[in-house]
């Protein structure tokens with residue numbers, strides 16, 4: 643009989659990485675596989691600076707569709723379980739998400755880093771205008787222009803070929819270093835992510851290097867499966883509440 647890992651407890655430090663799978667049961671499509679968002683949308687056309695230069699109206703149509711879908715979705719039991727874990731662990735907890743849908747924040751998560759930006763912010767494609775809150779949709783021609791430089795506005799999403807925000811990366815790195823120094827039990831948990839997009843896919847390795855137990859909660863084995871010590875295979879709305887339920891004070 644195989645035994646699972648020791649349950650989480652109030653002294654555990656927990657770094658959680660989520661991907662599209664955690665929002666799947668809120669009705670939002672994941673990216674890869676049949677019915678995925680990338681099926682029928684070549685990634686470079688809708689999620690790269692080149693694609694935006696070629697056809698900004700197509701890009702805005704894609705992100706308008708995603709804004710509409712996310713606006714109509716509700717956080718699920720998986721999002722809520724993560725917000726409750728944060729409430730229990732306080733500064734011992736950090737949630738890093740690749741999702742741009744805003745559902746973690748709506749579920750109450752505050753110790754939250756959005757690695758790939760947000761559907762709910764817009765920025766300038768040309769100048770350093772500060773990104774601003776924006777829930778307009780659909781955005782269609784004539785496309786909105788920057789009030790400062792006249793360049794086209796674009797979604798504040800990190801596209802393929804673009805660098806992640808240094809400040810976000812530094813905060814995640816800081817959490818990893820603090821966890822390594824603290825000497826407490828440290829658990830890294832990846833949820834609903836296929837482990838193919840870097841640097842997010844590398845966090846499991848970074849956490850292992852500083853002594854974390856590495857846990858996976860996913861519907862199926864991800865690309866970086868071999869890096870995990872423990873696997874909970876199943877839907878996030880079942881697995882995350884179970885991990886919370888098993889937690890000890």
Ligand code: OAD
Pocket residue numbers: 660661662663664666667672673674678689740741758800801802833834835836837838839859860861862863864876877878879
């Ligand atoms: P993917 O679509 O690549 O992977 C989703 C993962 O979630 C898969 O491994 C599924 O098996 C799993 N899954 C699906 N439903 C689930 C459920 N109910 N419970 C648990 N797991 C479930 O999405 P990501 O890994 O998030 O980047 O993709 C990473 C990045 O690639 C995205 O942020 C996006 C994309 O291109 C950008 O747009 C920059």
